[in-house]
């Protein structure tokens with residue numbers, strides 16, 4: 001598999017990162033070991049000096065984890081992936097790498113709740129400041145950049161408002177100011193969006209979601225565009241110790257192989273569900289990038305290869321009506337997370353984004369009536385029947 005870069009995306013999903021072992025294993029084996037023995041003292045010294053091939057210790061490198069990191073790099077067209085124990089460990093790794101005492105970052109207002117919360121809970125005490133803005137409006141980004149701004153961090157589509165940010169436009173602003181652009185690509189997965197190709201410097205994933213895709217593993221990753229960025233980020237991971245476990249890496253490799261067919265079916269279902277909800281008398285509003293009524297539909301067509309499986313909607317009757325829907329769905333699970341094969345539904349104002357101040361939620365567009373709906377790969381008639389009977393209970 002010399003020219004993996006020349007293969008199609010689906011072939012990369014199946015084969016990229018694979019390595020041949022002496023037994024000819026068809027799939028990447030799990031190297032469940034914490035440490036590796038050296039051939040002799042000189043080999044050990046050479047491994048530490050980076051002058052010999054060889055593994056030292058699983059926190060800093062392991063063949064199974066390497067296989068995943070190489071697969072992710074191939075999928076995102078990056079230099080190399082870095083696997084983390086969780087998506088949040090990858091987010092912390094980004095902040096720890098690019099922000100220093102007195103530094104400032106500009107980020108999407110409606111980012112993943114914890115990505116925003118750790119700034120005030122942990123990074124503020126090191127003198128780090130953040131400005132959260134509606135990055136859908138590029139002028140807002142430009143306006144918020146200060147002399148001490150060291151990072152532009154965006155999530156698109158953002159969680160849970162489904163607001164998009166123009167990645168190429170954001171990259172242009174970041175680079176004009178000499179700072180890196182990091183894109184949380186969790187909601188799209190590399191099947192639907194490849195930020196490095198649009199000018200981003202680092203891509204972030206919660207592997208927990210679409211890439212693993214089976215709701216049975218927590219994991220995260222960064223994919224760096226250049227060897228220099230990779231070197232900085234991997235140092236943070238290795239010293240802070242947010243490394244992935246080999247079995248976890250094996251599970252993600254296995255899940256990733258079917259990413260294309262899972263996302264394809266999920267977004268096909270999502271389009272039908274969104275069209276159904278758009279015309280439903282109990283639904284006040286709906287945001288799904290595939291609908292022509294979606295205010296950023298043109299941007300979605302420009303920078304994404306599909307519209308994904310995530311949507312949010314507001315039910316007539318607000319919070320109480322939303323609660324009724326969530327208490328009455330039977331097929332969809334009332335659960336946070338997304339990107340698995342099953343349909344999930346949740347209420348951000350009382351769940352994932354409850355830690356935000358109400359004013360912060362309003363500013364980020366997370367209204368009290370917003371219901372987040374992650375569509376799975378069940379039979380679409382069943383998904384629609386389920387939400388319809390739950391809406392009828394209002």
Ligand SMILES: *Cc1c(COP(=O)(O)O)cnc(C)c1O
Nearest residue numbers: 086087088112159186206208219
């Ligand atoms: C889930 C999620 C994270 C955090 O990832 P974990 O794997 O839960 O730590 C970050 N960003 C987005 C967009 C997510 O959905």
